[in-house]
Amino acid sequence: MYAILFSLLVCLSTCHCLNEKDEETEDHCVLLTQVLDNSAVSMEIRKTGFHRELETTVELSMDVPSGVRVLLVHRWPRNVFVDPFQLASLSEHSNWQILLDSAIDLEEPAHKTSGFVTYVYPAPDAPTTPRLFKVTVPFHGRYHEPSFVGETFTSVEIIPPELLLRTEKCSQPSSSESHAVVDAPCTPDNSSTCQWVKLQHQQEHSPVVFQLPVGDGSLVMPVCAGSLLVTVICCVALSKYMWKHRII
Template identity: 45%
Template sequence: MYPVLLICVYLNLFYGSTKSDENNCGLSRQVLKHAFVSMNIKKSGFHRELVTTVEFSPEAPNRLRILLSYRFPSGLYIDPYQLAPQKEDQDVQVLLNSAIDVETPAHMSAGFTALVYMSLVGKKLKFPILIHGRYHKPSLTEENFQFVQIELPKLMFKADNCIPVHLLPPHNIVDAPCTAVNISMCQWLNIQNLQEHRHVTLEMPLGDESVVNSVCAGTLLVTLLCCVVLSRRILKNGQC
């Protein structure tokens, strides 16, 4: 009788834990505690590359969908035509919450949100985004640069039908589009308190408004001189 009882207890524990793993999508306090997001900037000037690195603990499952939610300030823009994955086998989708006008200056623009969807492959992800600085209002002071901050993106896991969503404070559930092409809403588990430093800072060069009048006058003078020279050359050669 005892061997039969032990077998029943073992089967119950085995299948119960398997069912729990299926229901919780492989999420655990250990996995979420060691999730880490960082950003760094490459290149210089108005055209930069923002590289986001997402790292997970060895216990992290390999079957979760990842969502990074960026909030970009008005001083930057992303060219939608440059959002294709860097590798052909990279499963990445990007959804912007508004149309992007690449010509509008910073003081006439609004911030925007970019949702980046990707699959967890291995325990470390790196995703580059080409970002561009907008032209800012010329400075009336001696300031030569405008500082633009990019906040750390929110890291979210696909959380539908996952049990731990109410067992893992301070993490919470948020609604976001399911994919970049299917904008119906799904539940995602938002991972909070990823690291201490929550932004990177860029320096955007500024013009000097005190020289606007002299620059305009010089430009007009050079334009008039060029028109006079060209007109005389045309009249002299009889090609008017």
């Protein structure tokens, strides 16, 4: 009799603990969706020329509780690249870390490469503003094929990043009409994949647009002909000088 009562008490206690754990998990999952709602992501390009910086600012709708991770997924066009060695040096002294989805060839021209993805893991901009995140990522323009229609510049568009959130206490978030669950690397070490929550239809923001110079294709033949002519003239002049002064 006592054994039966003891087993019943253990069972009720276990069920109560599981219910509390499920409720806590559900509360944290709901919290993620509440933080995402009305959060804002903005971008600004700094510097000019082929070497620029993309400053991304994230302002969440409420303070981020302890344990909540923020992830920015940037989808870059093929017109630009980031330098992995430069990023590794910067991340050691910055409040963010970054992961690349593929190897980056620093020398390839734009028409021979493709776009890439970066995963940026930021920390709050300051302890006093836990809902504000700022990340400045340096990037560089690639060289383009010369234009044969008289264009001297080409436009490059960089779209806003996706904002993702997760917490260890919400291990299995559920999708809804307003929020989606996506897989992404848990940490910059890329050792495992976790489920992150993002807005199903994030607020539309216009991409930032800037221009890069391109060569004039109509000048290819004149430049080649001029280079060949100068080379021939220099060879003839050098040959005459060597013949005159008996230089062998």
